[in-house]
Amino acid sequence: MSDQGMKSRPTYAPLAPDPSGRHHLLVVEAAEVPAEALAEGVVPSAFEVWTVARRSAVPSAPAMEEAPGSVAIFRSVTHLFSALEERLARETMGLRLYAAGAEPFLWDVWGRAEKAGLSRQETAFAEVGPKARRIYCVHCRTVTEGVTTSIFTCPGCGASLFVRDHFSRRLAAFMGVQVDAEVPGEVPEAEELYA
Amino acid sequence: MTAAQPFNVRVREIVELAPSLKRFSFEPVHGGVFPTPPAGGHVLLTLRDGARVMKNAYSLVSPPSERSRYDIIVRLVAQSRGGSSHLHRKVAPGDVLEMANPVSLFPLISTAKKHLLIGGGIGITPMLSFLPELKARGARFELHQLATLEEVPVFERLLAPYAAGEEIRVHGGGRAAFDLAGLLARQPLGTHVYVCGPHSLMEAVASTAAALGWPKTKVHKESFGGDITGLPFRAVLRKSGIEVEVGESQSLLEAIEAAGVEAPCLCRGGACGQCATPLVEGEAEHRDDFLSAEEKAAGTLIMTCVSRARGPRIVIDL
Structure with missing residues (x-):
């Protein structure tokens, strides 16, 4: 049941600076740039890098330098998105925006990029980190983070x-649909698939 | 695709804007209204001068919401092949001409955060159609028009209805005094640039934008046809089984049409790609903006509306 033959899933590739760009900003959902997020021979200093420390004690950046090789550290993903x-x-x-992280992070970045007028040609994403899914309940619209199983209970409406495998780029989430709609109560056993 | 069946229009008014610029206003011959044209759209006029038939594309300058008339502005060029001089010298109010429905190869991009319009000389024409549309949409835009010093007041008058509170500037100091790189470098994310004017201006905008990191998808060029004249040559139309002589002031497409062969075409300015025709023998002198450098070097296609033969004879698959 894990391979649902979905052809529309986004695909990702390790990052390299686009030579046609004038400025390169890389946002990372981790404290460091993961080596596997970069193409062979590419070093983090080719980009202006923004990272997420996930702790309160981050060095303060009085005047953020906006140049290749500079690194800005944020307390949280929310903090980074705000900036x-x-x-x-x-x-x-002329800006090129790159992102490395789990799938929901990448498409949250895309949502902000698109809103600012960037096109797909001006962005590039590398998927690294856990494969746990963000799920959008198509019935009650509740969004649940970190789902690792094939079936789970929606915390919003209680539906199984x-x-x-249907991924929404707009919502940065996979679709969750009621599994026992035909025969209420007939819920197959959940499998651990996405970790 | 060939533009839809032409219909008849009557010349309602001719206004001289400058010594070499005239605005022609057309109305439907049988009353009623025209179809709503797309912003940045152009019409194809069939001009008959004796036995000679010319089909020229002209951008509409009237607002897209205006359906009772279609306006075009025509520049009389010194080396006219006949189209502009025919309109300037022989067409009078009341005359009936054949026109094809407007089409647009130069649409405004609805997802753009900002529209940067750059016109060079008579390349102002599609911009005049964009402006009322952008105003109506409440869109953010900026316009720069390049002109010769003596024509600055003419273009300022044409732009005046849209100028209040907007970033609209007419530059009369020549290309060197126009800071194109600075302009393109300071545009916000999500800007689309639209340029219409001489080939050299469009190339300058495209190459400067590319050097500053603009993606190709945000650079839009409208070609209104450069010089298509050249040495005469003979074209063999293999499928039709005929040969046509292409005169020095005539395009290959016009010669084909004069021989009564229906050939695909749309923009007639080397921009849209509709008229791409397989080149079987001979070498082409490519003058279009459609084929890539690789395609031009491969020499297997020719754009009949603007390109010519390099040599006395070519064979095309038409």
Whole structure:
């Protein structure tokens, strides 16, 4: 049941600076740039790098340097996104935005990029980290993070949801649909599939 | 695809804007209204001068919401092949001309955060169609028009209805005084640039934008046809089984049409790619903006609307 033959799933590739770009900003959902996120021979200093420390004690950056090789550390993903929105709003044409992290993070970055006017040609994503899924309940619209099983209970409406391979780039989430809609109560055993 | 069946229009008014610029206003011959044109759209006019038939594309300059008339602005060029001089010198109010429905190869991109319009000379024409549309949409835009010093007031008058509170500038100091790189470098993310004007201006915008990191998908060029004249040659139409002589002031497409062969075409300016025809023998002198450098070097396709033969004879699969 894990391979559902879905052809529309996004695909990812290790990152390298796009030579046609003028400025390269890499946002990472971790404290360091994971080596597997970069193409062979590419070093993190080719980008201006933003990372997430997930702790309160981060070095303060009085005046953030916006140049290749500079690193800015954020307390949390939310903290990084807030700064990213501000940054994109005042950026000029020529920027290339790169992201490395789990799938929901990548598409949350895309949502902000698209809102700022970036096109797919101006962005690149590398998927690294856990494969746990963000699930959107198509019935009650509750979003649940970190789902690792084929079937789980929606915390919003209590429905037993089957985790489809159908990924929404807009919502940055996979679709969850009621698994016992035909015969209420007939819920197959959940399998641990996404970790 | 060939543009839909032409229909008849009557010349309602001709206004001289400058010594070499005239605005022609057309209305439907049988009353009623025209179809709503796309912003940045152009029409194809069939001009008959004796036995000679010319089909020229002209951008509409009237607002897309205006359906009772279609306006075009035509520049009389010194080396006119006949189209512009025919319109300037022989067409009078009340005359009836054949026109094909407007089409657009230069659409405004609805997802753009900002529209940067750059016109060079008569390349102002599609911009005049964009402006009312952008105003109506409440879109963010900026326009830069390049002009010769003596034509600055003419273009300022044409742009005046849209100028209040907008970033609209007419530059009369020549290309060297126009800071294209600075302009392109300071545009916010999500800007699309639209350029219409001489080939050299469009190339300068495309190459400067690329050097500054603009993706190709956000750079839009409208070609209104450069010089298509050249040495005469003979074209063999293999499928039709005929040969046509292409005169020095005539395009290959016009010669084919004069021989009564229906050939695909749309923009007639080397931009859209509709007229790409397999080249079986001979070498082409490519003058279009559609084929890539590799395709041009391969020499297997020719754009009949603007390109010519390099040599006395070519064979095409038409």
